[in-house]
Amino acid sequence: MAKKKSVISLISYDANRFLAQSIKRYYNYVDEIVLGIDKDRVTWSGNDFSIDEDALWDELSQIDGDGKISIIEEDFHQSKVAIENDNYERNFLKEQCSHEWIFSFDADEMLVNAKDFFLNFCPLVEKYYNKTDLCMTWATPYKVVEDSKGNSQTLVIANTDDSPFFNETQGVITSKDSTFMYARWTDKSQYGDNRLMSPLVALHWSLCRPDKELHEKINNIGHSDLVEKDPFYQIWSQVTWDNYHELQNFKTSGLGGSQWPTLFAVPSDQVESYITQHLGRAY
């Protein structure tokens, strides 16, 4: 029998846009989904947020035919340091989980190959579930722009050969005896050891969202203190259909080891197809 899986995810300012779509990708393959929301509707950075809760609860109840989803309300903004609240919330939610194998997907992550990952890969590694954290690869859309004919194009972070940039990985699966130390990096994986790569790829819509929502995000994420010194948003704001190809090695955050080589334009309705075509290069 397959090892049971609990997912933790977070409800915050972007839940209406992403959360239900994200859960749909993995709902059938996991046994429990624990969602956390701050009881005062305050972000980790201490700012108020509001979402259309009625719409969200309605969407979640439509998805949750098997009664897997539970929602935990708690004070997740006790510290003045955003990353401490981030860690606290993840650890708190982890403790509420019924199972030992903990999957942690953020709302803006859309798993591209969930079926293959859960059915073919997880059985190979479940016996190591508490020895090593599992990582997935991010495929990262950067910005939606209009081309010269008025069509919607999504600029995706890419290699110079136009394939998706798959060099950013994130630890997303751990065990209940781990402690989240820096967002989803745990005491097992935070220093680079005990990381097992996997074929799982997620479209990470962290950056690719309307201007106002992006501004809200970068001022409220766990590492928002670093963002203040990062010219990312200024550069992002200026990127257009006419100039996007000029961006090369343009990552400014310093987070992670890899530079972003370039951007590749994909018709917005074909982004997932573009990523799927190149999945073999992610693992």
Next chain:
Amino acid sequence: MIIEIVGKFYDNHSLTIINRNIAFMLNENDKIDLYITPLDDYNPDANLPKQIVKKLKELSAKSIDQNSYPEVQLRHAYPPVWQWPLKAQTKVVYIQPWEYPKLPFEWQYKWETFADHVIVPSNYIRDIAIRAGLNPNDITVVPNGYNEKLFNKEEPKNLPYGIDSSKFNFVYVGNSQWRKGLDILINAWHKCFKSYDNARLIIKDNPAIYGKNSVLNEIVKMQYKTGCAPVTYIDDNVSDETMADIFKASKVVVHPYRAEGFGMHIQEAVACGCVPILPDTGPHQDFIPEEIGIRIQTNQKAIDISSSEIFAQKPGDAFTMMSSHTIINEPNGQHLEKALQWMYHSHDKKDKFEQVKNLELNNTWENVAKQYVEVLLNVGNTDKPRRIR
């Protein structure tokens, strides 16, 4: 005669296992007054039985008379311990394993000018040392032993890690060092067996000693990409008892090594009834008869031993005048594939199991200890240390 053993005693490295067993055996000899000087501290992660830790503590706490001194100091560590003994009268004997066909020049020089004798575990190493210039009279082969009370053909007591003895288990013990040949085995494995076969490969790694590596990532990826038969990867510190149970649940021990000093686990696994798949040359030839198991063809290959991919250098390693180029015996991957498949599919394999069942291995720790005693008493009874001042 007062004898001191200097080395590690509290982990599960092969040198440490040897030190423990020699210490316990020599301590039972009436002619020897033994104490130990551990170079390491007690480590609970090594999962040593309490009675063993207690005996080690007693041997290390043992005090000798203020006016006495160890007549022989037996040193077994890597890198070798080179400092002078506290008393000028103490004779120094080295036990020193080595794997590659060229010996570090410093070792040959130091042994000629400083050591009273050198003990190596195999004729393979003895030949290397003699080729390096060591006086053949100054070196003796004493094999590594095995504990026949644990490593025997009885049924396993516990099967950890989900190991199922109804599977056709192949077991590999080693690490990711290039010389161990795990890459050759992994490359062969996915070509030989698919997930629907009843075969399983058990890899026992030892990163606590040899450092973290990417073996788990590689074998998981191999299983996912090729659909090969399952692999169980174990990197915990496991006790000798658990190791014996793993061998007893396995049918074949496979070790396609490029360079090895002895191969203790080969001896232990064969003692538990595993048929060995080994290169056609190497130190195992001292203790595994030619007709036992299957031999993989090897081809001589020139290597650059200073390459970090080949030799993971540690502080204290010696390379002066060793020259960077040497030869190893590269096991043939295709021949390994044939050997693995033959052991799984052939009806004639029962003869191989029968041969192993009837094989009597000689190197119990008790037998090995007798050889140590002879060497140590001979050295201890010489007039004075040979050290050149």
